[in-house]
Amino acid sequence: MCYSEPAIFRMPAVTAQQGEIRARRPSPTWRQGVWCAVALLAFAQSAHTQGNQTLRVTPLVRADRVLVSFELAGGLTDEVRAAIYSGLRTTFTYTIELRLDVPAWRDRTVSTATITNWVEYDNLTRFHNVVRLLDGRTEEAQSTQNEDAVRVWMTSLDKFPLFRTSLLEPNREYYIRVSASARPSNGSFLWPFGSGPSAQSRFTFIR
Secondary structure, three states: OOOOOOEEEEOOOOOOOOOOOOOOOOOOOOOOOOOOOOEEOOOOOOOOOOOOOEEEEEEEEEOOEEEEEEEEEOOOOHHHHHHHHOOOOEEEEEEEEEEEOOOOOOOEEEEEEEEEEEEEEEOOOOEEEEEEEEOOEEEEEEEEOOHHHHHHHHHEEEEEEEEEHHHOOOOEEEEEEEEEEEEEOOOOOOOOOOOOOEEEEEEEEOO
């Protein structure tokens, strides 16, 4: 069986646009699946606070892949929304690391991936054009007039197959670390902190 418990990280106050993200929310309960015979996903907690954003990370091993889900609640601040509606291309970048937990030694990075979500608002058509890239390659693109859909697109990922289990050693502890940053196309930071929020969640790979 495969169990997972998401790690939650809270950060001090930044002006944020409150709203409900209405899709692809990682479940706060433990998940079980018939496909998860290869791994036991465990728990992780790390005290890292910055801003009013809450970054939740949930790894899940299914068959030969490590699936990654995350959600950045409060990510679309008033400043971000203002940049979007000004017509600036606004980009959220998530750096995802698969790391091996090495007791009494420096943890080893097994693999990394970069998810880039950007949105560009067309003031004439009033459509948001959104694109998702994985390591610089376009994975998906669409147009929408629904701001809630844009919020979900920019601030969350749902069970995305990022890493292969062939990279993992059996009966070892690993963790997924996600770091977020945001920029408009002119290169200035949208969030009032350096590299943005980060969070991690551990799992044990059992073959």
